[in-house]
Amino acid sequence: MSDNLAVLYSNEAIKDFGSTLRRALRMEEIQDYTSLIELENAEREEDFADAVRKFLRRYETHARRLHLRRPAEENLEKLMKLVSDYGVRLVRAALISHALVRGTRDEEQ
Amino acid sequence: MNFFIYKTGLEIFDLCRAYGLAMLLDCASPEEEVPIISNVGSMYRIEHDTTNFSQNNLHSNIKWYSLFEESTDDRTWSRIFLTDKQKWVKKTQKVKDILTENADTIIRNFQNGGRLPEISSDKGETLSGPLDPSAFKGLRGKTGGDYSEKQTKVDSYNWALACLGAAVSGRYRAQSQGGKWDYFVVFPVPERVSMDNFREIRSSIYTIGLKYLSVQNAAAHFSVVLAEKVYTMATSKSKFADRFSGVFFFSMFQSGQQYKPSSGGNLSLYPLMELALSGRRSVSRMFEVWNYLFRKGSVQGCEDMAEAITQFIMNPSLETYEKHMKVFLRYILKPKEVKFANMYDDETLKEVIAYVR
Numbered sequence: 001m002s003d004n005l006a007v008l009y010s011n012e013a014i015k016d017f018g019s020t021l022r023r024a025l026r027m028e029e030i031q032d033y034t035s036l037i038e039l040e041n042a043e044r045e046e047d048f049a050d051a052v053r054k055f056l057r058r059y060e061t062h063a064r065r066l067h068l069r070r071p072a073e074e075n076l077e078k079l080m081k082l083v084s085d086y087g088v089r090l091v092r093a094a095l096i097s098h099a100l101v102r103g104t105r106d107e108e109q
Numbered sequence: 110m111n112f113f114i115y116k117t118g119l120e121i122f123d124l125c126r127a128y129g130l131a132m133l134l135d136c137a138s139p140e141e142e143v144p145i146i147s148n149v150g151s152m153y154r155i156e157h158d159t160t161n162f163s164q165n166n167l168h169s170n171i172k173w174y175s176l177f178e179e180s181t182d183d184r185t186w187s188r189i190f191l192t193d194k195q196k197w198v199k200k201t202q203k204v205k206d207i208l209t210e211n212a213d214t215i216i217r218n219f220q221n222g223g224r225l226p227e228i229s230s231d232k233g234e235t236l237s238g239p240l241d242p243s244a245f246k247g248l249r250g251k252t253g254g255d256y257s258e259k260q261t262k263v264d265s266y267n268w269a270l271a272c273l274g275a276a277v278s279g280r281y282r283a284q285s286q287g288g289k290w291d292y293f294v295v296f297p298v299p300e301r302v303s304m305d306n307f308r309e310i311r312s313s314i315y316t317i318g319l320k321y322l323s324v325q326n327a328a329a330h331f332s333v334v335l336a337e338k339v340y341t342m343a344t345s346k347s348k349f350a351d352r353f354s355g356v357f358f359f360s361m362f363q364s365g366q367q368y369k370p371s372s373g374g375n376l377s378l379y380p381l382m383e384l385a386l387s388g389r390r391s392v393s394r395m396f397e398v399w400n401y402l403f404r405k406g407s408v409q410g411c412e413d414m415a416e417a418i419t420q421f422i423m424n425p426s427l428e429t430y431e432k433h434m435k436v437f438l439r440y441i442l443k444p445k446e447v448k449f450a451n452m453y454d455d456e457t458l459k460e461v462i463a464y465v466r
Contacts, residue, residue: 005427006462025442033442040435093431097462100438102452 004086008094013078016071017052018098020059023068025099030062036099039092048088049080112155112219117226120375121241121357122263122271124296126226127153129274130219135304136173137162137212147301148354155219164212176273177205182316188281188292189272191239191361191368200272203234207269215266226267230259234268239294240275242359242370278307280315282327289363291371293327297335298375300354300382306342307351314338319407322415324360328376329422330403332356336381337396344388352382376423380464391456401451402437414440430465 008014021039024032035055042048056071063070083091112134114127131144134157138144142159167173179186179201190197208215218224227233228248236244247258263271275296282293299307314334321327335353343349359373384392399418406415417436421429441447453461 005430005465006459009459009462025438031442036438089427089431093427093434096431096434096438097458100434100441100453101458102449102454 004090005094008082008086008090009097011078011082011094013075013082014091014094015098016075017079018095019103020069020071021055021095022099022101022103024055024059024062026103027062027066029066030059032058032062034058036096039096042088042092045080045083045088048083048092052076052079110157110160110220112157112216114153114155114219115225116151116153117228119228119236119241119243121275121296121359122236122243123153124298124357125240125271125274125278126267127155127274127299128278129270129272130215131155131304132176132273132277133208133212133215133270134162136170136176137164137166137216139166143303143305145301145303146299146307148299153299162213162216164209167209167212173209174205176276177201183281184283185276185279185281188283189240189275189279190237191292192237200237204269204272207265208273211266215270218266227264229262231262233262233264236261236263236268236271238370239281239292239361239368240271240279242361242373245370277311280331282318282321284321291363292361292368293321293324294359294361295328295331296357297331297353298355298357298378300352302351302353306349309342310335310338319403321407322412322419324358324372325374325423326403326406326415326419327360328356328358328374329419331358332376332378332381332422333396333399333403336378336385337393337400339382340385340388340393340396343386344393352386353378354382355379380425380466381422384460384464389460391454391460394454394457395460398451398453398457405440405447411440425464425466427465430461 021035024030025036032055035051035058038051038054039048042051060070062068079091112130114123114130116123127146131146134144134155138157138159139161142157144155144157147154147156177186186201187197190200193200230248238245244261247256248261278296280295284291284293317334319330321330335356339352342351355378356376357373358376360371361368362371384395399422402414402418405411406418413436417433421433441452
């Protein structure tokens with residue numbers, strides 16, 4: 001369990017989406033708690049895909065306005081492949097773990 | 110020379126006897142030698158390099174007499190004999206007299222084999238409930254229907270050793286709850302620990318305490334503080350190989366004029382010791398964050414934080430990790446609630462993930 005979670009936590013696609021989620025939660029101008037709750041409540045693969053899609057749509061609005069980095073297109077495909085391989089629960093835990101770590105000082109303020 | 114304490118099934122009583130014998134050997138031998146306690150399955154082994162033991166060494170040893178003085182920091186002796194109320198002073202004196210006057214016989218009895226204590230309901234000294242909660246209950250006899258609600262009694266040598274061991278190794282934390290007192294008791298179980306290192310650990314961590322939600326919360330916090338101390342000693346001492354295998358814990362609550370046992374258990378320290386002895390800097394950071402979570406969780410209104418980190422330390426599964434993550438993240442997202450320094454960094458979180466089983 002721990003090994004899989006560690007592998008997923010270090011995965012580039014999850015890192016990319018995880019840091020985006022962290023920004024979306026921590027930056028005062030965004031504070032997208034809705035996406036966090038939707039991701040936390042996703043049980044099935046389809047629910048998770050739907051939560052990620054909605055999260056990206058919400059993030060896009062802020063990213064345009066604040067000139068933020070977006071997750072790479074190919075990482076979205078990799079993320080969904082990981083969900084098929086490891087299951088929603090492990091991928092979700094690894095993804096949200098990135099939101100837990102210290103970000104940049106800008107994100108914290 | 111090796112000394113053995115055979116386990117009887119009264120787990121805390123056995124553990125306390127081992128600590129008690131180690132302390133007696135330490136004080137009855139020349140100062141430069143230090144006993145080492147090891148947990149070896151069906152017994153505790155106490156190794157001591159010297160053969161030069163004498164109860165005469167006790168008479169001139171200030172350290173020996175100071176063991177029986179009630180410390181204002183932890184008040185352990187009065188708590189071991191909590192159910193004896195005002196008689197605790199006499200009982201403490203009795204422990205001191207038995208051990209001081211019979212040290213040579215006791216040491217001889219436990220050499221190369223030792224022997225089992227005599228446990229009955231009619232002969233010997235009463236085993237105090239706050240020393241081992243099993244003593245609050247009666248004893249089963251040789252047949253299924255034979256059960257006695259009388260007090261549990263043990264022979265005086267083993268009783269005195271156990272009382273001394275409890276005073277040395279037990280942490281009794283009293284907490285007032287609605288005008289009544291609750292006691293949270295923890296005992297660290299050695300896997301292999303030398304007594305001089307144990308004394309250092311005891312003096313630096315036993316006074317650390319918070320307002321706890323439950324005995325599980327107290328035991329989990331104690332484990333983290335203990336592991337953090339082991340980490341510090343392992344990184345600062347060149348030949349440090351000591352480790353603890355677990356923590357025994359139980360609680361007592363006041364019911365009228367009496368004290369009764371409540372929940373208890375045994376927490377394995379194997380994963381925490383593995384991390385502590387790795388010597389990695391990120392492990393130290395992880396312990397700092399966990400300590401912060403326990404401190405934060407002891408504040409009124411933040412009980413969910415304490416509950417989540419306790420469950421995670423006690424049972425590090427994916428489920429408890431998710432719960433801990435969820436609760437901690439909610440606090441991080443509140444403006445100015447968690448300082449930057451109290452959050453996990455990337456390397457620290459990898460250590461936390463490695464703790465998940």
